[in-house]
Amino acid sequence: xxxxxxxxxxxxxxxxxxxxxxxxxxxxxxxxxxxxxxxxxxxxxxxxxxxxxxxxxxxxxxxxxxxxxxxxxxxxxxxxxxxxxxxxxxxxxxxxxxxxxxxxxxxxxxxxxxxxxxxxxxxxxxxxxxxxxxxxxxxxxxxxxxxxxxxxxxxxxxxxxxxxxxxxxxxxxxxxxxxxxxxxxxxxxxxxxxxxxxxxxxxxxxxxxxxxxxxxxxxxxxxxxxxxxxxxxxxxxxxxxxxxxxxxxxxx
Numbered sequence: 713x714x715x716x717x718x719x720x721x722x723x724x725x726x727x728x729x730x731x732x733x734x735x736x737x738x739x740x741x742x743x744x745x746x747x748x749x750x751x752x753x754x755x756x757x758x759x760x761x762x763x764x765x766x767x768x769x770x771x772x773x774x775x776x777x778x779x780x781x782x783x784x785x786x787x788x789x790x791x792x793x794x795x796x797x798x799x800x801x802x803x804x805x806x807x808x809x810x811x812x813x814x815x816x817x818x819x820x821x822x823x824x825x826x827x828x829x830x831x832x833x834x835x836x837x838x839x840x841x842x843x844x845x846x847x848x849x850x851x852x853x854x855x856x857x858x859x860x861x862x863x864x865x866x867x868x869x870x871x872x873x874x875x876x877x878x879x880x881x882x883x884x885x886x887x888x889x890x891x892x893x894x895x896x897x898x899x900x901x902x903x904x905x906x907x908x909x910x911x912x913x914x915x916x917x918x919x920x921x922x923x924x925x926x927x928x929x930x931x932x933x934x935x936x937x938x939x940x941x942x943x944x945x946x947x948x949x950x951x952x953x954x955x956x957x958x959x960x961x962x963x964x
Contacts, residue, residue, distance in 0.1 A: 733916040736828070737909075740789070740920075742782065742840065742869075742927040782842050782868050783815075786922065790823040790843070790857070804842060806867055806879035816844020816852035825858030828918045836861035836908045839901045839922040842868050846888075853888060859920070862887055863904045869924060872897045872931040876939040896933050897924050 746752055749759040751766040778788030783804040784795035791798055798821050805812040817823075825835045837859040844852025845866050854862045865884055867877035873896065877883035884891055893900065905921050929938045 731915045733831075733833075735912075735915045736918040737905075738789075738918070738920045740786075740839075740922040742923060742925065744926055748926075782840075782927075786842055787817060787821075790817070790825070791821050792824065793821075800843070803868060804844060806877060808879070813845070814848050816849060817857060819851045819856055821857070823858045825918060825920065827858070828916075829858045829860065832916070834908075834912045834917040835859050835919075836917075837864065837920045837922070838862075838904045838908065839864045839920075840869070840924055841866050841922075855887065861908065864901065864922075865924075869927045869929070870897065871929060871937060871939040872924065873935065874937040874940055876937075876941055878939075880939065880941060880943070882941055899933070 747754050749762050751763040777785050779785035779795050781803050783800050787795040787798045787800040795801060800815055802812050804815050829835050835858055837854045841854050841864060846853050863886055867879055867883045870877045870883050875882060875884040884893055901923055908919055
C-alpha cells in the first residue's frame with residue numbers, strides 16, 4: 713500500500729459582526745506529500761495561494777496524519793480518534809465484492825461537525841466524503857454526521873469531467889440527491905464553497921472542503937473524459953497502476 717500524506721489547512725476566519733465566535737474552513741488536499749508545495753521547500757511546483765496562507769498563518773512542520781490513505785485519514789480527522797476505533801482501518805473500497813467495501817462511519821461516532829452543529833454553527837461538506845456508500849447504509853451519508861449541507865461525492869475519487877467514480881458509477885450529489893451537473897470538479901467545489909461562505913458570512917459557520925485534487929485521475933480543465941458509466945471495466949481498474957490490485961488483492 714503506497715504511502716499517502718494529506719495537507720490539512722485549518723483556517724479561523726475573522727469573526728463576523730453578528731457573532732464573535734470564529735468561523736472555520738478546513739481544506740484537505742488529497743494525495744499531496746509534505747514537500748508538495750513551495751512553502752515546504754518544493755522547487756518545482758508553484759503554489760502561491762497555499763504559500764500565502766502559510767505566510768499569513770502558521771506552518772506545522774511536525775504534524776502527522778493518523779492514516780496514510782483516504783478513508784482512515786478522514787475518519788481520524790472527523791472524529792479526533794484513531795481510525796481503528798471507528799472500524800475504518802483501510803480504504804473503503806470501490807469494488808462491491810471487496811471486504812472493505814461495506815464499511816462506513818457509524819452514527820455512534822461523534823464528528824467535529826456534530827459538535828459545532830449543536831452549538832448553532834452552519835455546517836457544510838463540499839467535496840470528497842469517502843466514509844461509506846449510501847447504497848450500503850443511509851447511516852453513512854454525511855448529513856447524518858453533522859453536516860447541514862453536502863455537495864460532492866461518496867467514493868474515493870471521480871473523473872474530474874464526467875464525475876464517474878472508481879466504481880464505474882456516476883457519483884455527484886446535492887444533499888441526498890444524485891445530480892447530473894456539468895463542470896470541472898475543482899471549479900465546482902470552489903464555487904459552491906464560496907457560495908456557502910457568502911450565504912453564511914454573518915457566522916458562525918464550519919466549512920469542510922476535502923478536494924479531489926490532486927488525486928488520480930489527474931486531469932486539468934479541457935482534458936477528455938477518462939471514465940464513463942458505459943465503460944465498465946475500462947475506468948480506474950483498467951489503469952496500469954491499478955491492475956496490480958486484481959493480481960494482489962490489495963486496495964492500492
